[in-house]
Amino acid sequence: MPKRTIGAVPYIYPVPIVMVGAVVDGKPNYATVGDCAIMGIKPATVVVSLAEGHHTTQGVVGHGTFGISIPSTSELPLVDQFGQVSGRDIDKSQIVESFFGELGNAPMLVSAPVCLECRVIETVDVEHRCIFVASVVQTHVDEAYIDDEGRIAPMNELDPILYALDNRYYNVGKAIGVGYQVAREGDDS
Amino acid sequence: MPKRTIGAVPYIYPVPIVMVGAVVDGKPNYATVGDCAIMGIKPATVVVSLAEGHHTTQGVVGHGTFGISIPSTSELPLVDQFGQVSGRDIDKSQIVESFFGELGNAPMLVSAPVCLECRVIETVDVEHRCIFVASVVQTHVDEAYIDDEGRIAPMNELDPILYALDNRYYNVGKAIGVGYQVAREGDDS
Numbered sequence: 001m002p003k004r005t006i007g008a009v010p011y012i013y014p015v016p017i018v019m020v021g022a023v024v025d026g027k028p029n030y031a032t033v034g035d036c037a038i039m040g041i042k043p044a045t046v047v048v049s050l051a052e053g054h055h056t057t058q059g060v061v062g063h064g065t066f067g068i069s070i071p072s073t074s075e076l077p078l079v080d081q082f083g084q085v086s087g088r089d090i091d092k093s094q095i096v097e098s099f100f101g102e103l104g105n106a107p108m109l110v111s112a113p114v115c116l117e118c119r120v121i122e123t124v125d126v127e128h129r130c131i132f133v134a135s136v137v138q139t140h141v142d143e144a145y146i147d148d149e150g151r152i153a154p155m156n157e158l159d160p161i162l163y164a165l166d167n168r169y170y171n172v173g174k175a176i177g178v179g180y181q182v183a184r185e186g187d188d189s
Numbered sequence: 190m191p192k193r194t195i196g197a198v199p200y201i202y203p204v205p206i207v208m209v210g211a212v213v214d215g216k217p218n219y220a221t222v223g224d225c226a227i228m229g230i231k232p233a234t235v236v237v238s239l240a241e242g243h244h245t246t247q248g249v250v251g252h253g254t255f256g257i258s259i260p261s262t263s264e265l266p267l268v269d270q271f272g273q274v275s276g277r278d279i280d281k282s283q284i285v286e287s288f289f290g291e292l293g294n295a296p297m298l299v300s301a302p303v304c305l306e307c308r309v310i311e312t313v314d315v316e317h318r319c320i321f322v323a324s325v326v327q328t329h330v331d332e333a334y335i336d337d338e339g340r341i342a343p344m345n346e347l348d349p350i351l352y353a354l355d356n357r358y359y360n361v362g363k364a365i366g367v368g369y370q371v372a373r374e375g376d377d378s
Contacts, residue, residue: 003304003329005290006339008233010325011303012225013259013344014351014361016203036201037226039238040318047236047320049228063352070202076366084369101194114200115192124311124322129229131236131315131322136199140192150195155202155353161202162351162361164344165230171362172203172351177265179356180273183256 002183014100014170017079019049021067021098021107022059024087028098028107031056034084034163036068044136046118051158052128055087060132069112069135072159073171079161080169107180113158116139200336203359205349206268210256210287210296211239211248213276215286215295219244221272224271225257225351233325241319244276249321252294253309258301261348269358290327297329302347304329364373 015034022029035049046068050057058067071079082092096109101117108115118134125131145153152158155172162170204223211218224238235257239246249255271281286299290306297304307323313353314320334342341347344361351359 002336003288004332006328006330006335006341008325009305009328010227010230010233010235011259011305011328011341012207012229012235013303013347013349014203014205014258015227016205024191035227035229037205037238038201038224038235039236040224040315040322043316045230045238045315045318045320046199046201047226047238049226049234049236058292068201069205070200071326073365074284080366080369083234099192105251114202116198116200119356122317124313124362125311126229126234126322127232129234131228131234131319133315136197139195139198139200141195141200141361143191143193146193146195151196151198151325152355153353154355155358155359158202158353160202160343161365165342166343167368168343168364169366169368170344171365172364173360175357176271176360177349177358179352179358180269 003100012163013164014166015147017161017163018054019071019082021069021070021110022056023105023107024055024059025090027093029056029059029087030082030092032079039133046136047131047133049129049131057130064155065103065106066118068108068116069107069109070160071112073161075111076161076169099162102135103142113142113145128138200354202353203272203351204353205354208258208260208271208298209245210258210295211245211250212296213244213248215284216280216344218276219281220247221268221273221310228322235325236320236322238318238320246319249309254292255307256295256297257305257307258298259303259349260301261262261269262350264300265350288331301335302331
C-alpha cells in the first residue's frame with residue numbers, strides 16, 4: 001500500500017490515559033496525561049512528559065516525586081475535565097479523594113484501580129516540555145482486581161481509557177493472544 | 190476500595206505495540222517494543238526504551254536514527270515472533286518488506302499503516318536500558334487510512350495491537366467519547 005507523508009507528527013497509538021498527581025502549594029493536584037509509558041520492568045522505570053508551564057509540573061519539579069493513577073472508563077468525564085482545567089483555577093483536591101503511600105508527595109486517586117508512586121531520576125527538557133524519567137517506588141492495586149496469588153486482573157476488566165490523535169477516547173477490546181505464544185501458534189497453523 | 194501494595198511494578202496500561210527498526214550490519218532489523226510513547230506534539234517528540242544488549246539497539250546507537258512502525262492485529266504472529274527472536278539469529282530483513290524515508294538509516298515496515306522516522310536527541314541510560322528521546326522527522330501513512338483533507342482514520346480502523354503486563358495482547362474496543370467534550374456533556378447530564 002503506497003504511503004503519504006504528513007510531516008512530523010508523533011502518531012503513536014494507543015495512548016494510555018493516566019492522571020499524574022503532584023503536591024502544589026501543599027495540596028494534591030492532578031493532570032490528565034497521555035504522554036506516559038513503561039521504560040523498563042527491572043528496575044521498574046516509567047516516563048511522563050508534562051508541559052513546563054502546567055500547575056502539576058511545578059509540584060513534580062519541586063518535590064521530585066509524582067503519582068500515576070490509571071482511571072477506568074467510568075471516570076471519563078472527570079478525566080476529560082481535569083485535562084481542560086488548571087489547578088490554578090480550581091482546587092482539584094476538593095473534587096477527588098487522594099491517598100499517599102511511602103513517598104509523602106506523590107498523591108494518587110482512591111478511585112483508580114492501579115496507582116504508582118514515582119521518584120524522578122532524570123529530567124530531559126525539550127523546548128517547553130519536561131520529560132521525567134522516574135523509578136517506581138511502590139504500586140497499589142485495588143483488592144477487587146488482584147487475586148490471592150497476587151495476579152492482577154486482565155486489562156479489559158481494569159477497563160482503562162485509551163486515546164489517539166484522532167481526538168477520541170476508546171475502551172479496550174478483547175484479548176487476541178498470549179505474549180510469546182502467538183508466533184508458535186501461528187507456526188502450527 | 191482498599192488497595193494492596195505489590196512492590197515496584199511499572200503497571201501502566203495499555204502498552205502500544207510497535208516495531209522499532211534500525212540498520213545493523215548494513216541490514217534493517219526490527220524489535221517488537223511496548224516501551225514507547227508520545228512525549229510532545231510540537232515539536233514532535235517520542236521516546237523508546239530498548240535493552241542495551243539487543244541487536245536493534247546497536248543500530249540505533251550507531252546511526253542515531255530509528256523507525257517506528259505500528260502494525261495492525263493481522264500481523265500479530267509476526268510481531269510476537271520478532272519479540273522472541275534476535276536479529277543475531279535470523280535475518281529479519283528477509284522476512285518483511287522495508288522502506289526508507291528522508292533518514293537513510295531508519296527502516297520502516299511497508300505493511301504497517303503508520304510509520305515514523307526518528308532522530309535521537311538524548312539518551313538516558315538506566316542500568317541495562319537505553320531510553321532514547323527522539324524527534325520525529327517524517328510520518329508516513331498508508332493512503333487507505335488518510336482522506337483528502339489529510340485526516341487519519343479512527344484508531345479502531347487502524348486496528349493496533351495493545352499489550353499489558355498480564356501478558357496478553359488486545360485489540361481496541363469502541364470510541365467512548367471525543368476529547369475536550371466529554372466533561373461538558375457530563376455536566377449537562
